[in-house]
Amino acid sequence: MILEHAILPVRTGSESEFEEAFRIARPLISQQPGFRSLSISRSIETPNLYLLLVEWDSVEAHTDGFRESAEYERWKELLHRFYDPFPVVEHFTTVR
Template sequence: MILEHVVLPVIPGREAEFEEAFAEARPIIERMPGFQRLSLSRGVESPASYLLLVHWDSVEAHEVGFRGSAGYRRWAELLHPFYDPFPVVEHFAEVHRA
């Protein structure tokens, strides 16, 4: 299992609009092969900052499968206009769990 970690810097004042767009975009990613689950959290100290955690079967499921899909193009149309600057995506493999 791979964990995708992304801090999403949403343009201040557009948080509610972003959350609505994310609700529309979420089913797109949920249908992707290799998708396991996700969580989206909003910053307490920085309310225009969101943390997206997505569990995938593999990096390829995300980087090749999802990003190469028509669904990703729609995902990008819905969500990318909200980011400034554009977020950095990183993948993590679990080492320990409690």
């Protein structure tokens, strides 16, 4: 299992619109092969920052699967306009 992590810096004042767009976009990712789960949380201290955590079977399920799909194109249309600056996405694996 791989954990995708991204801090999403949403333009101040567009948080409600972002949350609605994310609600629409969520099924685009959750139906992808290799997808396991998703959580999104909003910062209490900095309300325009969101923490996105996505569990995948593998990095490739995310990078070669979802990011190369037609659904990702729609995901970008819905969400990428909200970010300033564009978020850094990293993948993590469990330490045993």
